[in-house]
Amino acid sequence: MAVRTLTVKENILGANNEKAEENRKLLDSHHVLMINVMSSSGSGKTSLITRTIQQFRDKYRIAVIEGNVSPSIDAEKITQNNVLAIQLNTSGGCHLDAQMIRKALDTLDLDRTDLIFIENIGNLVCTADFDLGAHKNAVILSIPEGDDKPYKYPVMFVEADVVLVNKVDVRAHFDFNLDTFPGIISGMNPSARIYPISAKTGEGMDRWFSWIDETLN
């Protein structure tokens, strides 16, 4: 049989992107804001989300979709705050995709939800390539990781709506230059907000809380 060439010109992540757009429309129809929180492992995603829940649990109805490569204690930490946490176990997979998020959304009562956090897999390499249907991307970079990470993982920082520089309470012990860092981010991504914070001590968290309030209202 003769060989013929089929023109395809289709994005490999196209199916995921379509599913992500469906997720966003579903959330919009229920007036729910979904924020995708991404960072390396150990940068403080769970601490940030826990602290944010404590701030807003009397004001907004919050759910958390937890991505984990294996069962972990993260979901338990979140549920201690009387917030619904759905655990997605990727069995070693390095990112979440829009279909996994859809399955999680289908288990939530979206009419009784205002705000959903996705705690993505701890990984700066590929998580940002997969649109999940979130409205906003929040990226955490912690002081011990170093201020050169935007150059090593540019896509992550280009896709960020908010960059949270966490663990500023230990900045005296590390070389992270907080003066020049905002210039690195705004050079790559002029619209990104940059908030130095400590999810542990609460330092700087007010601006992050205000941003959530503004985005929800």
Added chain:
Amino acid sequence: MHEQSIVQSILELALNNAEKANARRIVCINLVVGDYTGVQEDAVNFYFGFLSQNTIAAGAKINYTHVPGQLRCRDCDILFPLQKHDYQCPKCDGKRIEIVGGRELYIENMDVE
């Protein structure tokens, strides 16, 4: 593990297109891969060999066209290639840099029988 789901998507896209064209076998798939995607050929080939078993894509060759990272200075508008991790304009030394190339990830075309 990154490549496993990418390969799953490549395979589904290729099989859908082959089916629409009433193809009996996929001979080769021509992929366009930007350097920023971090997609590794060896890993794609490995997972493709495994996942395409018992499909009409079994034994198909994957050809890669790599697209280098390309940057644009937002101030002087010049284009320059990504070199090392240097996000600085070679002309004005500015750091207001936009990524304009290297994030591609698509099937250009494929040969079928």
